[in-house]
Amino acid sequence: MEATDSDSGSYGYITYYLVAGSNNGLFILDSKSGLLEVTNSTLLDHGQTPQYTLVIQAQDVIVTVIDVNNHAPHFLERLYHAQVQENTSPGAFLLQVAASDDDSTADLRYSMTSDIFTVDTLTGRITTLVSLDRELTSNYLVNVSVTDGIHTDLTSISIVVLDTNDNAPEFSQETFSISITDDVKVDTSVLAVEADDADLMNNGMVTYWIHGTEGKFQIDPSSGIITISGSLDARAKYRYVMLVFARDHGYPPLLSNVSVIINVNESREHALTFDRFSYHVSGAGRCKFER
Numbered sequence: 702m703e704a705t706d707s708d709s710g711s712y713g714y715i716t717y718y719l720v721a722g723s724n725n726g727l728f729i730l731d732s733k734s735g736l737l738e739v740t741n742s743t744l745l746d747h748g749q750t751p752q753y754t755l756v757i758q759a760q761d762v763i764v765t766v767i768d769v770n771n772h773a774p775h776f777l778e779r780l781y782h783a784q785v786q787e788n789t790s791p792g793a794f795l796l797q798v799a800a801s802d803d804d805s806t807a808d809l810r811y812s813m814t815s816d817i818f819t820v821d822t823l824t825g826r827i828t829t830l831v832s833l834d835r836e837l838t839s840n841y842l843v844n845v846s847v848t849d850g851i852h853t854d855l856t857s858i859s860i861v862v863l864d865t866n867d868n869a870p871e872f873s874q875e876t877f878s879i880s881i882t883d884d885v886k887v888d889t890s891v892l893a894v895e896a897d898d899a900d901l902m903n904n905g906m907v908t909y910w911i912h913g914t915e916g917k918f919q920i921d922p923s924s925g926i927i928t929i930s931g932s933l934d935a936r937a938k939y940r941y942v943m944l945v946f947a948r949d950h951g952y953p954p955l956l957s958n959v960s961v962i963i964n965v966n967e968s969r970e971h972a973l974t975f976d977r978f979s980y981h982v983s984g985a986g987r988c989k990f991e992r
């Protein structure tokens with residue numbers, strides 16, 4: 702007599718019962734092996750009883766193994782990577798960490814110590830607690846732990862804060878003011894009005910342009926260096942008040958501007974040249990009269 706049990710492992714086995722038809726002990730059944738025996742074969746008489754009907758039951762015996770919490774949980778990754786855009790409202794989802802535990806029943810709880818990020822105790826979902834500023838901190842490395850009540854495991858999360866174009870180009874001064882003489886040659890650099898933009902890549906790339914030059918000055922769009930582009934004459938115009946603009950390449954772009962004042966003084970040479978009749982040159986001054 703044999704019955705099979707498809708349950709895996711050694712936890713399930715079968716017990717056999719002779720439910721009916723033992724004929725006062727003529728038949729016995731081994732409860733473990735299912736072997737059916739005749740206790741006294743001399744009592745079997747085909748002429749008298751050609752056939753016996755026996756009812757045999759095979760029954761699963763369930764052995765319950767009490768689960769012991771003897772396996773530590775372990776995170777599926779030693780290091781997780783996540784990204785989050787700066788200025789995103791608190792509660793932004795970063796990633797979900799997960800741990801497994803070889804015990805059949807494991808009540809895993811996740812936790813972390815941070816003022817900036819938090820983990821859902823049950824699901825392992827990591828979210829932000831605050832809005833982040835990339836210009837303040839662009840990378841974080843935080844630890845998350847998991848416990849099954851007895852054992853714990855740790856994992857790390859590397860978080861990169863992605864840039865948003867939230868800074869306009871910033872000039873180092875509120876106003877730039879210089880004085881030059883009117884004999885400065887065309888193409889000479891006279892001033893650099895660089896603006897810094899704290900953002901990354903295109904968001905921090907600055908282009909310059911200038912208004913109010915009257916054809917006398919130009920600015921390099923990428924360096925912010927102002928050069929002379931037309932001959933100057935202090936007598937014709939002694940002060941140029943111009944506006945320099947700086948714009949980043951973000952989307953949408955951010956703009957700022959600064960006043961640039963260039964005072965043009967007569968060069969001594971010009972002064973001597975043009976005012977020769979009204980100047981009284983004395984001492985050892987080096988004079989050159991050309992007219």
Ligand SMILES: [Ca+2]
Nearest residue numbers: 772802804849
């Ligand atoms: Ca466990």
Ligand SMILES: [Ca+2]
Nearest residue numbers: 834835836867
């Ligand atoms: Ca920022």
Ligand SMILES: [Ca+2]
Nearest residue numbers: 864865867900
């Ligand atoms: Ca930014």
Ligand SMILES: [Ca+2]
Nearest residue numbers: 868900904949
């Ligand atoms: Ca910017």
